[in-house]
Amino acid sequence: MQLFYNPHLSEDTQEIKFDKEESRHIVTVLRMKEGQTLTITNGKGSFFSVEITNAHPKACLASKISTEKQPPIPYQLHLAVAPTKLNDRYEWFLEKATEIGITEISPIICDHSERKIIKNDRYEKILQSAMKQSLKAYLPVLNEAVNFNEFIESQKNSVTQKYIAHCEQMDKKTLKSILKPSQNLLILIGPEGDFSNEEIQLAIENGFAPVSLGETRLRTETAAIVACHSVAFINQK
DSSP states (O other): EEEEEEETOOOOOEEOOHHHHHHHHIIIISOOHHHHHHHEEEEEEEEEEEEEEEEESSOOOEEEEEEEEOOOOOOEEEEOOOOOOSSHHOOOOHOOOOHHHHEEEEEEEEOOOOOOOOOOHHHHHHHHHHHHHTTTSSSOEEEOOHHHHHHHHTTTTOOOOEEEEEOOSSSSSHHHOOOOOEEEEEEEEOOOOOOHHHHHHHHHOOOOOEEEESSSSOOOHHHHHHHHHHHHHHHHH
């Protein structure tokens, strides 16, 4: 199934007008004609089956046939992950986390972060592409990049289960040993140089439990995917 994305669709939508880029893809690349059907998601949990009414390569039109709701994943997972030095590694994390199952992502700028400029437009496109490729109807929320201390302050009153994964030697449990199904979770993943001692202490003082993701030292993007998959695995039926 070829899945398209339009965030403006709702239950009341009857006619859909595709932008120039998608119109060209539908008509010129896929060679679809009037009367053929395709599927669109609004990224908010709905699939829309539509029929092409005007196969124009610059302004393709379609009418809605039916709507189907996709059940959400049975947990809320918010990963706050420091940007990686190489941008393509962070993009890889975004893609794979979307495929596995995640609800919210926050880039956090830490003491040891080497890259502090974030291009959210590019990241949004990667999330959308991964959502469509994996046939999901929910687009993860991507927040603006924020300083670590500001992020911790913003989560002070959160009732979500909060964890910080780091490599420092201290008393900490493995993430997989404390996970339970249907939990709402927030997990912090640090940069290549790990969190600073001050950041770890600040997080713990604000209710973040320290956790380990295993016995080996992981890259930032690998650690984020391990955490994401661990949560998805514990929630499998």
